[in-house]
Amino acid sequence: MVLKVLVVDDSSFFRRRVSEIINGDPRLQVIDCAVNGKDAVEKAAKLKPDVITMDIEMPVMDGITAVREIMQSNPTPILMFSSLTHDGAQATLDALDAGALDFLPKKFEDIARNRDEAVALLQQRVNEIARKRAFMRRPAPAARPTTTAPTPTASRAPVRPMTSRASSAPAAPAARPVSSSARFKASGKRYQLVAIGTSTGGPVALQKVLSGLPANFPMPIVLIQHMPSTFTAAFAQRLNGLCKITVKEAQDGDPLQPGTAYLAPGGMQMMIDGRPGAARVKIIDGGDRMNYKPCVDVTFGSAAKVYNDKVLSMVLTGMGADGRDGARLLKQQGSTVWAQDEESCVVYGMPQAVAKAGISTEDLPLDRITERIFVELNLV
Template structure:
């Protein structure tokens, strides 16, 4: 190992094909070794460099062509939050995945990192994962590296990649649009995953101040992270935001976030909504999943439900969105160009469920128009 902390040798640049080129930045050599194996064993990425701290990581970018960095937060000399802007400045377009412990401090720093330009985050289990008990982390790490590798190879201004993509040679399906409801929305339900926190910050900041219906959100995040996400949304969106609690009554104009690791659904009547937080089985390998929220909104609000599908990989929320539209509700999907990954919104567009496909900055205006026009 060199004095800079690098544990790799220079490799020639490779064409933009095959696995993503990855750098791991973590002060634990055991963690680096395990993550290297997990990333490479199924072809998600090729680890071309490792570093023991942020300073060494910045130096490595002068030697290695890297597309995705998995960046730990707590490291000696230069920590992850300090290194992040230096890495992004050294290589524009670099995709950084923050790897954080599942603690309140780790979650708070991770949300700051997302605001500073990190693409996504993953929570490292507190204990046991290095002994082989972190299978969820292992699977999620590979999936996120693969997705962010596709993002890194996207040309500036090009549409977001879809996850999963269509097999080669598959013709593009005809994209139909669902009819929007003519009723005034009585609730807004939002699903998001990769790239979702920053999209949520932007959306909530742009929403009209007089939104008088509850806003429910399922964002794929680990426990603890969603508590901090709600705090950040409250500060930046200038409206009350909460991590959902079981039995909590919904109030107009408030934002409710599904807790990490638990599903959120709605019960009661449109005028007296009660939040249900549960530990039921994951759907689409996700808990929380967007499906329970959208299904329950369809039952409770019918044509008064306004669903928003934001950036995210995979297709979680597709079945719930189908029920929401079948009940007469309106579904809006974030467009491909403004999404980090066009998996979740792309899946509902392909299914013909979206009444509108809009850039992120236009979604808030659409919500305001729907609320104003039907007053």
């Protein structure tokens, strides 16, 4: 089945360029274009596209407002295009907050080494998020009582929490599902570090997991999110305002402290150096040969060397297989590896790679990961 795509941008040149790339994939077809947010809302309701690509800055109605209205009336997977600036980062995070599933830089040369690579990446992103269309349009299930960890009642800044419609309803069961009524048991292992890797859908997933942790969380957390260099500082700032723990963009030499999450800076690689109890963050050049900057495998691998069997690691939603090799090293040292389950992922790529390789010990729904952390660390 050919997937229908609505392209939204006020630039005729960009509409034509994006349409040509999308139509170059036999699995995709641009069914129409919209010139502003208002036009997009109307055409989304009329044409029922499988995916929408959306600009942020447009006349009449901006892309963020359009995303919010579309998600309220006709929930549809939306891929944002944004500029790689601080303001662009803030706007993109607002768009994810409103319900968009993913984003790409508007300058294609910023996301790939050549045109063919950029074309393939855009086509792949559209195809991946299109899988969520039927899932998003199902009515959300009634709330079910669970013994979850306490949720935060206040934040440090007036920032709206990000929510994802893509994780609000069930889809096909994962290989090892955890029912909503399942009671978790602690493994009895002792940890000194939490490590989380993610990509597409990660900003919403990380906010959901981290916002439930207490300010006195007993160990440091390292976060690896595939994200451009101009976005990570803004993302860390936003998480810091939403969470009780401290969240910061990692800097070279940062000592790993309990109750603090360190977000790997975009365009660089984050490693852990030293010894347990006196470990520090080491930031190095991203390297031209690495596909991901930051790379989950790099951070996980260094964590395995320093902390051996004392790491509680998680691979969340994301495209590709980054994190599989690093997770394997962690498991070989005796550390614990969890994966997000298929039904709650925006893209079941990275977690699937870990699960299929037999590395993860548990596949968990996003809305129960924080609860599982509480039980595993005996915080309840």
